[in-house]
Amino acid sequence: MGFLPFVFPFAELEVGQHLYWQIxxxxxxxxxxxxxxxxxxxxxxxxxxxxxKMERDPKGVQNLLEFLWDYIRDLARTQIGEKVYRxxxxxxxxxFLFIFVSNWGGALVPWKLIExxxxxxxxxxxxxxxxxxxxxxxxxxxxxxxxxxxxxxxFEYYVHPTPIMLPFKIVEDFTKPLSLSFRLFGNILADELxxxxxxxxxxxxxxxxxxxxxxxxxxxxxxxxxxxxAYYIGxxxxxxx
Amino acid sequence: MPTLFLFGASEGGLFDFDATLPLMAVxxxxxxxxxxxxxFKPVGKVVEEREDYxxxxxxxxxxxxxxxxxxxxxxxxxxxxxxxEAQKVILEAEQDSENLYKEALALATSExxxxxxxxxxxxxxxxxxxxxxxKGEADNLGDLIIERLLAKK
Numbered sequence: 001m002g003f004l005p006f007v008f009p010f011a012e013l014e015v016g017q018h019l020y021w022q023i024x025x026x027x028x029x030x031x032x033x034x035x036x037x038x039x040x041x042x043x044x045x046x047x048x049x050x051x052x053k054m055e056r057d058p059k060g061v062q063n064l065l066e067f068l069w070d071y072i073r074d075l076a077r078t079q080i081g082e083k084v085y086r087x088x089x090x091x092x093x094x095x096f097l098f099i100f101v102s103n104w105g106g107a108l109v110p111w112k113l114i115e116x117x118x119x120x121x122x123x124x125x126x127x128x129x130x131x132x133x134x135x136x137x138x139x140x141x142x143x144x145x146x147x148x149x150x151x152x153x154x155f156e157y158y159v160h161p162t163p164i165m166l167p168f169k170i171v172e173d174f175t176k177p178l179s180l181s182f183r184l185f186g187n188i189l190a191d192e193l194x195x196x197x198x199x200x201x202x203x204x205x206x207x208x209x210x211x212x213x214x215x216x217x218x219x220x221x222x223x224x225x226x227x228x229x230a231y232y233i234g235x236x237x238x239x240x241x
Numbered sequence: 242m243p244t245l246f247l248f249g250a251s252e253g254g255l256f257d258f259d260a261t262l263p264l265m266a267v268x269x270x271x272x273x274x275x276x277x278x279x280x281f282k283p284v285g286k287v288v289e290e291r292e293d294y295x296x297x298x299x300x301x302x303x304x305x306x307x308x309x310x311x312x313x314x315x316x317x318x319x320x321x322x323x324x325x326e327a328q329k330v331i332l333e334a335e336q337d338s339e340n341l342y343k344e345a346l347a348l349a350t351s352e353x354x355x356x357x358x359x360x361x362x363x364x365x366x367x368x369x370x371x372x373x374x375x376k377g378e379a380d381n382l383g384d385l386i387i388e389r390l391l392a393k394k
Contacts, residue, residue, distance in 0.1 A: 016254040026260035036265070040272060047280045054287045056294065062287075069284040090277035098272060119253075129261035137266055189255070 015193065017119040029127055031116060036124040039105040043097060072096060072226075079230035080237065084149060088233050091141060095134060096226035099125055103188055103218030107195075107211065123218075126188045128181070135181035138229040139173070146236030160240050176232060180225060187221045 019030040050061035058066055072093035076085040080092075106123020114121055124130045146154035158169040191214040198207040 016257070018253050018257060023260070028259060028264055029257075029261045032261055032265070033268075036268065040268075044275065044279065047276065051279060051283045054283065056287070056291055058287075062284075065280065065284050066288055069281065069288060072281075073285075090281045091273050093281060094269065094273040094276050097276065098269060124265075127261065128256055129258060130265050132258070133262045133266035134269060136262075137269060 019116050019119040029119075029129060031119045031121050032124050032127045032130060035105065035111065035121050036102065036130070038109075039101045039124070040098070042105070043101050068097070069093075075223075075227060076230050079227060080234040084145070084237050088141070088145065088230065091137075092226050092230045092233075095138070095229055096222055099134070099184065099225050100219065100222035102130070103222055104215065106188065106192065107214050107218055122192055123188050125184055125221075126192050128185050131181040131185040132177070134184070134225070135177035138180060138232060139177045141229070142232040142236040145233045149237045150239075154236065156240060157236065176228075180228060184221050184225055187217055191217055 018032075019034075021028050021030040021033075046061065047065065050065040054062055073085075073089060075096070076089040076092045079085075080088055102123050102125040106126060111121035143154075146157065150156075158166050195207055195211055195214055198210055
């Protein structure tokens with residue numbers, strides 16, 4: 001039961017337990033997909049409602065969507081640069097929105113009310129598989145961005161400004177996805193654990209500021225992930241002189 | 242699927258990698274395409290159309306302001322010209338009236354002089370005539386006095 005059994009022997013914290021679904025000979029974490037589908041569904045519903053009847057004078061949900069669009073465009077444009085940010089804006093924006101709704105959905109929706117035979121529902125980003133998947137997508141995209149924009153000249157980046165940088169830059173290719181995935185995973189999981197432990201110890205009042213702090217961290221983590229992804233892509237397409 | 246057991250459990254654990262990872266990656270890629278079609282493209286179109294609209298409207302407004310300023314300066318110039326013209330006209334009229342006055346004055350003076358001269362000449366001639374007449378009568382009277390004195394003798 002969990003990985004903190006000796007600290008809280010009576011805690012109902014189900015850390016590291018999963019609801020396994022068997023597809024062929026593949027096993028997947030069912031709870032991650034259930035929450036992610038619900039949250040993606042909510043996100044898509046919001047998008048569909050907001051874009052149903054768009055006008056030049058925005059009203060209601062369209063305002064929110066335009067604000068998000070503007071925010072994501074500014075993020076992509078400042079990090080990637082004027083030339084190619086349009087190609088990558090959907091990807092950066094999807095990362096941001098998906099991580100954001102995952103983090104906030106995990107923190108705001110009372111998933112505990114739904115009993116699962118094993119494991120528990122929570123933020124999809126509190127599962128290492130999700131964050132590693134996102135981080136690897138970022139790695140693939142910055143390689144793709146660099147190669148498609150500069151061809152083989154992309155590898156000049158590795159010896160820029162001097163060939164001494166070569167080993168460091170190669171190590172960077174591994175540390176980038178590692179740090180991206182573990183930062184997100186660690187923050188969200190830690191937030192969920194802190195709230196769960198506090199709720200368990202002091203069920204009244206005390207967890208509330210921590211929950212607010214968790215919401216703040218969640219938003220910041222989504223922004224950090226998207227910003228770093230955009231920065232890596234921008235670094236790959238940047239022209240060295 | 243290789244499974245990492247980092248936290249001792251025989252199954253599961255925090256670092257339990259399995260097919261969730263690639264499926265989640267595929268899901269996120271699909272979500273990217275869906276959001277691109279449903280969100281980024283349409284909203285981007287609307288926002289950029291509005292930005293274009295605002296920019297063109299602003300350019301048009303600027304053009305109109307420039308036009309207005311141009312017309313204003315033109316009108317001001319016309320006004321200035323008209324004022325100068327009016328001043329010139331007034332000056333001319335004043336001069337004209339002065340000239341007319343002077344002319345009339347000169348005419349009147351000369352007429353007065355002429356009539357005075359004529360009168361004087363008339364007076365002179367009448368006086369001469371009267372003097373001649375008086376002289377003749379005085380002569381007659383002298384003659385008569387002499388005759389009478391001579392006759393008494």
